[in-house]
Amino acid sequence: MTVTQSEPVTSGATATRELPAAVRDCRAAPAHPRPAGRDRYTISEVAEHTGLSAHTLRWYERIGLMPHVDRTHTGQRRFTNRDLDWLGLVTKLRLTGMPVADMVRYAELVRAGECTFAERQRLLTAHREDVRQRIAELQSTLDVLDYKIDIYADAQRASERF
Numbered sequence: 001m002t003v004t005q006s007e008p009v010t011s012g013a014t015a016t017r018e019l020p021a022a023v024r025d026c027r028a029a030p031a032h033p034r035p036a037g038r039d040r041y042t043i044s045e046v047a048e049h050t051g052l053s054a055h056t057l058r059w060y061e062r063i064g065l066m067p068h069v070d071r072t073h074t075g076q077r078r079f080t081n082r083d084l085d086w087l088g089l090v091t092k093l094r095l096t097g098m099p100v101a102d103m104v105r106y107a108e109l110v111r112a113g114e115c116t117f118a119e120r121q122r123l124l125t126a127h128r129e130d131v132r133q134r135i136a137e138l139q140s141t142l143d144v145l146d147y148k149i150d151i152y153a154d155a156q157r158a159s160e161r162f
Contacts, residue, residue, distance in 0.1 A: 106124070109123070
């Protein structure tokens with residue numbers, strides 16, 4: 001299995017289950033849709049499509065976060081739709097605050113094959129707990145902001161009555 005392949009469903013029970021909305025949204029059309037009928041993209045096209053810089057894309061490849069990217073006979077990178085799918089996942093993981101080292105480890109595990117399912121699950125489960133804790137912290141902070149905003153709104157309404 002390559003990094004960019006979809007991970008297989010391991011039980012028939014989950015094979016027919018509909019994808020969660022967050023997963024469907026992750027696969028929704030991006031701001032810059034892929035050109036129809038194409039499966040080879042230059043680094044500048046991928047940069048425009050993903051919002052990542054060409055420098056970042058090269059760095060991802062260099063550190064092992066991207067699988068081997070095909071090249072033309074002149075050495076120009078040619079990304080595939082699978083590469084774009086993988087970058088979509090990487091972008092989501094980065095957005096959650098996953099450290100790059102953990103993302104690289106996850107990519108290595110995916111490349112190693114199905115024997116790493118349990119380790120991949122542990123890595124993602126631990127990260128999910130970190131994300132949930134950060135969400136709780138942000139919610140608490142948002143509650144404080146809402147409280148302060150309400151104080152100022154109440155003071156403004158009171159001053160307008162007089």
